[in-house]
Amino acid sequence: MNHEHARIMVVDDDPSLLRLLSIRLAGAGYQVESAESAKVALGVMSSFQPDVVISDLKMEGMDGFALYEQVRQRHPNLPVVIMTAHGTIPDAINATKQGVFSFLTKPFESKQLLDTVEQALKLQPLSSGQENTESWRKNIISRSSKMAQLLQQTKQVAQSNFSLLIQGQSGTGKELLANAVHRASKRASAPFTAINCAAIPESLLESELFGHVKGAFTGADQRHVGLFEACHGGTLFLDEIGDMPMNFQVKLLRALQEKEIRPVGSTQSIAVDVRVISATHKNLRKAIIEGKFREDLYYRLNVVELEIPALAQRREDIPLLAQHFLHKGKHQTDNVTVSGFTQEAMELLITAPWPGNIRQLENVIEQSIALATEPLISEQLISNALRNKPSELPSFAQARDQFERDYLAKLLRLTNGNVTQAARIAQRNRSEFYKLLNRHHLTPEAFRDANDESPLE
Structure with a gap:
């Protein structure tokens, strides 16, 4: 300005x-x-x-x-x-x-x-x-110089249609930034849709993004419009892109290159006009070296890269954010008498390490509001909330992986390491079953009794 x-x-x-x-x-x-x-x-x-x-x-x-x-x-x-x-x-x-x-x-x-x-x-x-002209970033609360610089870059890149990759730790507000890009772009009047790639099972990811036709698979009793088609003219935000399965990465690459998608079960391609913004907290360059992420897809997604700073790098924003979450949180409880923080409490908030970033800050404020008995939140309440981390619920992907690993191990123990029997019980063919074992680093031999000389197959 x-x-x-x-x-x-x-x-x-x-x-x-x-x-x-x-x-x-x-x-x-x-x-x-x-x-x-x-x-x-x-x-x-x-x-x-x-x-x-x-x-x-x-x-x-x-x-x-x-x-x-x-x-x-x-x-x-x-x-x-x-x-x-x-x-x-x-x-x-x-x-x-x-x-x-x-x-x-x-x-x-x-x-x-x-x-x-x-x-x-x-x-x-x-x-x-x-x-009136800056409403695109109204949900991003900040006065720090780091964020000011980032937001200036954000507004500049929003005017293009290039794919954008947002890098940042968990809880820093990557989806908020992606939404700000959309709101500042010429696509602002079209849909903005976000999807967490780690939360969708691999078997459903293609249908979720590309859609499917009636009869494409068991249970597909009607046509389903995928997110690419539903977002035509708008912006699609792919969060946790680093967790996207390798098998699907090549299909996403083709969609980005050709600007068209093919619904599951269809022989016809559909042209789509979608700007893709992706985000991850992972080091994708390292994932490429480890063979977990396609290099060609990385360069297609990372035409422009924005890095959102951790909360510890923008501590001058903590008082603003704390007051915002206080105002928001006290209206979600019966404790509407809470009006602020003691000086010691605010100093503790400003100096805390915040490994969980803004998401953790909001959680700490919510806990403190719930337990506050005075108009000003005390240092002790903040200290307790920082020390007593809430039990973390695993993500859908983490829970699914844990279930698969435990289920496969149980099958191998039950069949004494016999892959053919285990695959039959799981109702999977042997090659698919072996892929599952490899994914979870399970070897059938480890589940065989030492004195059992029966063949594994």
């Missing part, structure tokens, strides 16, 4: 100071609106959408922090600067821990004021004053 024409809202119940601040900011080239109370400011903001709000802390009626709470609910990413006298510095510091961008101690020089505003604008390039 052009900082020279940025919009500034100044709020102070001292008319002379309010006028002086407005003159200083207007002289620096900013568009300035002023308000003598927080309530007036909220009214003005219904028609004037600022890029930065500067408010006094101590005011009659609604004070500066209460104004911040109202602003945060309406515009979570809008930076708010609090002005304070010497006697209220502790309050201002606490406000900063709650997500307020910064504070200015009176009296302050014009340069300090302008430097603070400039810094707020640099960390907030996608401002609420641009909501």
Whole structure:
């Protein structure tokens, strides 16, 4: 954005100071609106959408922090600067821990004021004053420079139709970023559909993506439209692409190259116009070396690559995210009296390691809300939630693999390692059964009794 024409809202119940601040900011080239109370400011903001709000802390009626709470609910990413006298510095510091961008101690020089505003604008390039044009990223809550750079790249690549690969740890918000790409693109009015490749059984993945015709297999009593066809003109997000079975990767490659799909059981191909965005937390280059991912598919998917930072790399976003999850979570429970965090609790949130990233942060906030007995969430509640990790439910793919491995091992024990008998019980042909054994690294010989000399087959 052009900082020279940025919009500034100044709020102070001292008319002379309010006028002086407005003159200083207007002289620096900013568009300035002023308000003598927080309530007036909220009214003005219904028609004037600022890029930065500067408010006094101590005011009659609604004070500066209460104004911040109202602003945060309406515009979570809008930076708010609090002005304070010497006697209220502790309050201002606490406000900063709650997500307020910064504070200015009176009296302050014009340069300090302008430097603070400039810094707020640099960390907030996608401002609420641009909501009509920047609504594409409204679900991404951030003011960090790392995310600002990523979002600038995101908006740029959104204008093309190239395939896009998003790299990032689990829980960082890869699907949110993919959706932002879609919303910023010319395909925004068409469907956006997400699918987790690790959660779909291999036998169903082709039908799910390409569809099938009536009678294609047992139970296919009607035609099924696959996601590629359903997303025609839009965007298809393939999450956990690194877990896609090798057998299906060549079929996906063909669909991307030819821009057409063939439903299961059909002899006719269907042309599709779909932008594919894929994501993974795995190292695909390593997977290629290990023979677990096709190199040609990798280059087809990775025309442009975006890497989303871990939460530990964008700690300045933690107060904003924590307040967002607090506001969201307390309306999902009966505990609506919770209003914020103690200073110690916020400091603990900011310094925690967060291996589970934003997903873990949301879980910690939800646990703390559920157990809170005071208006402010304490450091102890946060500490307990961080220490007592919830039991993790395995993914569908993990659960399926565990079942297959246990089932196959049980069959081999039951048949004393006889593959022919085991395959017959499983109602699978021997070659398919051997493939299953190889996939799970099971050898029939390991299940034979030492004194059993009967043939394995």
